[in-house]
Amino acid sequence: MLQLPCPYCGPRDELEFSCGGEAHISRPLANNKISDAAFGEYLFLRDNPKGVFLERWRHASGCRRWFNVVRDTVSHDILEVYAMGSKPRRTAGKKAYNNSWRRTTAAEAAAVNK
Amino acid sequence: MVASDIDRGHGALNDKKKRYSAFALARNAASYHQDWQRAWRKASPKASYDAVIIGGGGHGLATAYYLASVHGMKNIAVIEKGWIGGGNTGRNTTIIRSNYLWDESASIYEHALKLWEGLAQDLNFNIMFSQRGVLTIAHSEHELKEMSRRVHAIRLNGIDSDVMSPAEIKKFVPCINIDQSIRYPVMGGFVQQRGGTARHDAVAWGYARAADDMGVDIIQNCEVTGLRRKGRKIIGIDTNMGFIKTNKVGCVVAGHSSVMADMAGIHLPLASRPLQALVSEPIKPILDTVIMSNAVHMYISQSDKGEMVLGAGVDKYNSYAQRGSFPVPEHMIAAAVELFPFMSRLRMLRHWGGIVDTCPDASPILSKTDIDGLYFNCGWGTGGFKATPGSGHVFADLIANDRPNKIAAPYALSRFETGFLIDEHGAAGVAH
Numbered sequence: 001m002l003q004l005p006c007p008y009c010g011p012r013d014e015l016e017f018s019c020g021g022e023a024h025i026s027r028p029l030a031n032n033k034i035s036d037a038a039f040g041e042y043l044f045l046r047d048n049p050k051g052v053f054l055e056r057w058r059h060a061s062g063c064r065r066w067f068n069v070v071r072d073t074v075s076h077d078i079l080e081v082y083a084m085g086s087k088p089r090r091t092a093g094k095k096a097y098n099n100s101w102r103r104t105t106a107a108e109a110a111a112v113n114k
Numbered sequence: 115m116v117a118s119d120i121d122r123g124h125g126a127l128n129d130k131k132k133r134y135s136a137f138a139l140a141r142n143a144a145s146y147h148q149d150w151q152r153a154w155r156k157a158s159p160k161a162s163y164d165a166v167i168i169g170g171g172g173h174g175l176a177t178a179y180y181l182a183s184v185h186g187m188k189n190i191a192v193i194e195k196g197w198i199g200g201g202n203t204g205r206n207t208t209i210i211r212s213n214y215l216w217d218e219s220a221s222i223y224e225h226a227l228k229l230w231e232g233l234a235q236d237l238n239f240n241i242m243f244s245q246r247g248v249l250t251i252a253h254s255e256h257e258l259k260e261m262s263r264r265v266h267a268i269r270l271n272g273i274d275s276d277v278m279s280p281a282e283i284k285k286f287v288p289c290i291n292i293d294q295s296i297r298y299p300v301m302g303g304f305v306q307q308r309g310g311t312a313r314h315d316a317v318a319w320g321y322a323r324a325a326d327d328m329g330v331d332i333i334q335n336c337e338v339t340g341l342r343r344k345g346r347k348i349i350g351i352d353t354n355m356g357f358i359k360t361n362k363v364g365c366v367v368a369g370h371s372s373v374m375a376d377m378a379g380i381h382l383p384l385a386s387r388p389l390q391a392l393v394s395e396p397i398k399p400i401l402d403t404v405i406m407s408n409a410v411h412m413y414i415s416q417s418d419k420g421e422m423v424l425g426a427g428v429d430k431y432n433s434y435a436q437r438g439s440f441p442v443p444e445h446m447i448a449a450a451v452e453l454f455p456f457m458s459r460l461r462m463l464r465h466w467g468g469i470v471d472t473c474p475d476a477s478p479i480l481s482k483t484d485i486d487g488l489y490f491n492c493g494w495g496t497g498g499f500k501a502t503p504g505s506g507h508v509f510a511d512l513i514a515n516d517r518p519n520k521i522a523a524p525y526a527l528s529r530f531e532t533g534f535l536i537d538e539h540g541a542a543g544v545a546h
């Protein structure tokens with residue numbers, strides 16, 4: 001069983017949490033002009049790495065707050081925990097963030113640049 | 115709907131010496147079973163092939179078999195990084211059925227079921243296909259209503275499906291607890307009598323042996339490390355045994371599909387998650403059908419060896435670790451014990467996980483990509499074993515003709531752009 005360090009409550013068993021999947025997917029703005037393909041990418045396509053993964057978790061039966069986790073999907077090691085709205089600070093997380101194909105998508109550009 | 119004139123393939127294992135039969139058994143008994151031929155050759159990669167299938171699970175091997183037997187493509191190879199059937203094919207709970215809601219699903223799963231019926235003969239291999247029926251239980255008024263709606267939709271597609279009352283269920287499965295006082299009582303259910311189970315390893319071995327007989331190279335312990343292309347065309351694959359030249363590559367790697375797609379710069383809608391199963395110590399025959407429950411999330415059958423085989427839902431986070439988290443089996447055992455109180459005294463023998471490729475609409479992907487000659491067969495997630503022959507059959511057709519047939523067409527990747535999803539969470543929401 002995983003033990004996750006909730007930044008607000010401390011370490012708790014995985015049973016208390018729900019997992020929100022890939023972190024840092026920005027919604028393209030409503031008035032953007034992106035194509036159906038680009039919108040489909042935002043909506044459905046997912047980063048699914050074998051290795052370091054940035055994901056969102058929610059302490060569902062605790063403080064009910066969301067936070068981000070850098071986790072290795074092979075060893076299940078938790079490498080970093082950081083607040084929603086911020087970016088990973090340690091090397092592994094930073095690298096995963098910068099190297100994700102998500103950063104190069106039209107949807108992401110439409111969300112970030114405006 | 116489903117075509118009744120399926121080309122099942124032909125040409126393999128005509129050699130009397132090689133065919134398995136009662137005579138062969140007697141002949142080999144005389145030599146103390148020391149002279150059985152290898153089921154398939156130990157092949158090493160040639161410099162080039164007309165097509166390469168990556169992934170030696172049931173789907174990959176079936177694809178190769180139908181490429182050779184239906185489409186006459188015999189200069190092909192199956193590349194497997196471990197041993198064949200060592201992925202989800204050899205880890206699943208072997209439930210087979212075709213009772214899905216939507217027409218697109220009925221078409222592909224029933225195509226598979228028709229191929230299952232007769233597959234042992236096609237392959238000359240005892241795959242222990244047993245149409246013992248699959249019974250899905252409802253635990254609430256609402257679920258029962260939804261179920262009868264599904265039964266009608268399924269029947270409209272010409273697929274057998276019947277609603278059962280609790281009393282009928284008790285008659286069908288005497289060891290089940292239909293006491294209405296339990297937390298999730300049995301309110302009814304529906305059954306597909308043509309559903310059942312098959313021996314998973316035998317499916318991999320049977321396809322491998324028959325494909326090998328037609329000249330297909332089955333290369334084990336060979337890991338694909340890169341997909342090479344020239345512009346928008348595939349030209350070969352890199353492996354730990356060197357470069358292999360080919361113009362057609364079919365990726366059938368289940369939980370590792372996103373990893374493979376990454377090598378080609380393609381993005382998929384998949385999440386790789388552990389799915390777990392366990393078996394008990396063997397006991398005398400007590401359950402001669404398959405029971406599934408979406409609400410308490412558990413499915414169970416009894417193997418021919420006598421083990422109770424149990425499975426449940428996927429773990430809630432992505433993983434490539436091939437082991438699951440403990441709360442999942444704990445939950446499935448609690449559900450099993452409530453429905454089958456005798457199970458509380460059973461000891462569990464083995465427990466394992468497989469990495470399944472879950473798709474947002476709980477339907478598979480059988481698709482060309484925007485790279486010429488690169489095809490994906492994935493997204494079967496928690497429920498692709500039942501589709502093995504059908505998946506291989508239509509995927510072989512897609513690779514050979516470079517265009518999807520009627521069954522495969524709805525499963526193209528483009529549905530995540532057009533929004534024409536095939537939402538089978540109702541039928542596939544329970545992992546099976």
Ligand SMILES: Cc1cc2nc3c(=O)[nH]c(=O)nc-3n(C[C@H](O)[C@H](O)[C@H](O)COP(=O)(O)OP(=O)(O)OC[C@H]3O[C@@H](n4cnc5c(N)ncnc54)[C@H](O)[C@@H]3O)c2cc1C
Pocket residue numbers: 168169170171172173174193194195196197198199200201202203204205206207208209210336337338339366367368369370389390391425466467468469470494495496497498499500501545546
């Ligand atoms: C516990 C469990 C229970 C299940 N129960 C059922 C059920 O009851 N009914 C049902 O219908 N389905 C069930 N499923 C789902 C079913 O097992 C799968 O959908 C199906 O077996 C997938 O077959 P496949 O051939 O596509 O994949 P696999 O059998 O996983 O084969 C993929 C192969 O690709 C290989 N590979 C990966 N990467 C590489 C590489 N780089 N180079 C070379 N080879 C590579 C792997 O080693 C593997 O052997 C279950 C799954 C699990 C895990």
Ligand SMILES: [Zn+2]
Pocket residue numbers: 006007008009010059062063064065
């Ligand atoms: Zn908390």
